[in-house]
Amino acid sequence: MGMRGFILFVDAIFAALLVLTLFSVLLSFRFPESPQENYYYTALSKDFLEILVQSGTAEELINLSENGMKDYASILFKEFSMKALLPDLQCKLLIEVYRWNGTNFTLKNNFVFYYPGNEPVSTNVYTAKKIMLRKNSSNVEEFVVLTSNLWLSSLNVTIISINTFLDGDMKYPSINFRKNDTVFYRVRAMDAFGNPIKANVSVVILDPNGGDSGKGVQNVLVDGTYQNSFDFEENDAIGAWKIVVYDSSGRLMSVKQINLGE
Amino acid sequence: MKAQAFSLDVVVSILILGLLIISISYLTNQIIQDSYEQRRRENNVNQALLALRILLEDEEIGIVDQRNLINSTKLKDFLNNCDNETFMSRFGITRNFYFRISDEFYSPLYECGYSVPQKGEGLVHFTRIGLLRNGSKEKIVRVSLVIWA
Numbered sequence: 001m002g003m004r005g006f007i008l009f010v011d012a013i014f015a016a017l018l019v020l021t022l023f024s025v026l027l028s029f030r031f032p033e034s035p036q037e038n039y040y041y042t043a044l045s046k047d048f049l050e051i052l053v054q055s056g057t058a059e060e061l062i063n064l065s066e067n068g069m070k071d072y073a074s075i076l077f078k079e080f081s082m083k084a085l086l087p088d089l090q091c092k093l094l095i096e097v098y099r100w101n102g103t104n105f106t107l108k109n110n111f112v113f114y115y116p117g118n119e120p121v122s123t124n125v126y127t128a129k130k131i132m133l134r135k136n137s138s139n140v141e142e143f144v145v146l147t148s149n150l151w152l153s154s155l156n157v158t159i160i161s162i163n164t165f166l167d168g169d170m171k172y173p174s175i176n177f178r179k180n181d182t183v184f185y186r187v188r189a190m191d192a193f194g195n196p197i198k199a200n201v202s203v204v205i206l207d208p209n210g211g212d213s214g215k216g217v218q219n220v221l222v223d224g225t226y227q228n229s230f231d232f233e234e235n236d237a238i239g240a241w242k243i244v245v246y247d248s249s250g251r252l253m254s255v256k257q258i259n260l261g262e
Numbered sequence: 263m264k265a266q267a268f269s270l271d272v273v274v275s276i277l278i279l280g281l282l283i284i285s286i287s288y289l290t291n292q293i294i295q296d297s298y299e300q301r302r303r304e305n306n307v308n309q310a311l312l313a314l315r316i317l318l319e320d321e322e323i324g325i326v327d328q329r330n331l332i333n334s335t336k337l338k339d340f341l342n343n344c345d346n347e348t349f350m351s352r353f354g355i356t357r358n359f360y361f362r363i364s365d366e367f368y369s370p371l372y373e374c375g376y377s378v379p380q381k382g383e384g385l386v387h388f389t390r391i392g393l394l395r396n397g398s399k400e401k402i403v404r405v406s407l408v409i410w411a
Contacts, residue, residue: 005270012278020285036307040388043315047391050330051402054393083366083402084391159387190387242367255367 038126041089045128045150048091051084053132058146062095062134065111074113081115085150087160087253091115094147099140108142116251126150159190160201160222160245162256170227175258177232183258184229187245189222196224200248205230208239208260219248232260302384302411306357310388310409313353318392318405323352332394332403337363337372344374358382360408363394371403382410 052058057080064073081091093113098105130146165184166172177183189199199222205215215230243256317324317340318332325336343349344361360375371394378385389406 005274008271009274009278012275012282016278016282016285019282020289036304036311040311043311044390047318047330051391051393054328054331055400055402080402086389086391086404159389252367255369257369 038124041124041126041150041152042128044086044089045126045148046130048084048150049128049130049146049148052080052093052146052148053130055080058095058132058144059134061111061113062097062109062144065095066097066109066136070111073111077113078115078117082252085115087247087251088153089150090153091151092149094145094149096145096147097142098145099136099142105143116249124151159188160199160254161188161190162186162243162245162254163188164243164256164258168229175256177258177260178262179232179234179236179238179260182229182231184227185243185256187222187226187254189224189226198223201226201253202246202248203228204244204246206242206244208237208241213241216243236260238262299384303386306384306386306409306411307388309354309357310386310407313355313359313409314388314390314405314407316353317407318390326392327395330392332363332392332405334394334396337394341372341374355409358410360406362406363392364404364406366402366404368404375408378408379410382408385410 057076061073061077064070064076077093085091091114093115095109095111095113096107097109099108126149128148128150132144132146134142134144136142163170163173163186164175164177165186166174166177166181168182168184170184170186185203187201187203189197189201200219201222202218203216203220205213207213213236217228220226220228238260241258241260243258245253245255247253318326319329320326321328325332325340327333327336347356350356350359358376360373360378362370362373364370385408387406387408389404392403392405394401394403
């Protein structure tokens with residue numbers, strides 16, 4: 001009997017292990033990139049082009065490039081991208097200018113701009129196109145095809161949020177502090193879908209004059225959340241202070257303004 | 263002796279069967295809970311994306327004169343009615359939400375809605391960009407919407 005019972009027991013254990021393995025495989029199954037993600041980033045790509053045209057930046061880029069000032073155009077594009085793009089996005093902009101030669105449209109010029117300055121590192125590139133009409137310096141109508149390619153940087157960080165509190169338990173949020181107070185702050189890193197992610201960041205505390213107060217920290221890992229604190233001292237300047245978070249490549253990720261009173 | 267062996271077999275079998283049933287029911291429950299949470303999150307994602315689309319692309323219902331070009335009068339009307347559920351349902355927002363327009367440094371310019379909880383169920387956060395026109399001045403802004411159950 002003993003042997004038969006033992007064999008039955010071992011069989012049952014194997015059966016249980018098999019079932020558990022099957023379920024764990026099912027549980028660990030992950031869906032491929034969702035259509036929502038594709039829709040969201042393509043919409044951002046279109047937003048980028050719309051604002052580029054509506055703000056007149058596209059026209060300026062073409063004028064500068066056609067007049068031999070491509071370097072200025074690149075700087076202008078980077079400044080625009082810093083303002084308009086979300087921190088985890090990088091961009092390549094292609095501008096194609098076509099003119100009418102009497103029988104058909106021919107490509108007159110094309111310009112390429114990058115922000116921050118690399119080819120895509122991601123396989124998922126979200127493309128949008130926009131056509132605009134313009135008149136060149138000779139008052140001749142041309143049409144321009146703008147193509148933006150957006151892709152996620154390797155960090156894949158969409159949101160860096162900063163919260164400040166009066167207490168170490170972080171129960172009492174506040175943006176107003178007094179001299180000799182300790183500011184407790186929390187930095188959170190999430191992707192577009194609200195999932196916590198890891199990111200290496202630096203936190204800089206700027207005084208009201210925009211100078212680095214030296215109260216921040218360099219190269220810390222935000223594993224979903226990062227918490228720290230700093231002290232306001234008696235001789236600190238009163239006014240609007242800023243907590244600024246940069247990523248490891250030095251790009252601005254988030255800013256939180258707090259007020260220091262008497 | 264045979265009867266004894268048979269009864270032990272039965273006891274062991276019942277024990278193992280019991281363990282199997284418990285582990286399967288536990289795992290099934292986990293899967294159902296996960297898929298429920300996933301569905302809720304997906305619904306919130308859809309709601310946030312749709313609301314941002316209406317706000318920034320629909321010239322009649324949204325806050326824009328044309329795609330991405332925010333009209334300050336329409337924006338004020340939206341902010342004034344933020345606590346009106348019927349008004350918010352025009353944008354497809356039926357859950358807890360927090361709306362914010364911030365400048366390029368993420369400093370808030372306009373906001374409304376509820377304060378965002380630490381751990382909201384199915385909490386999602388999306389940001390799109392727009393051009394805020396105020397008189398002759400234009401400013402690139404980030405339009406964010408957080409939705410949770």
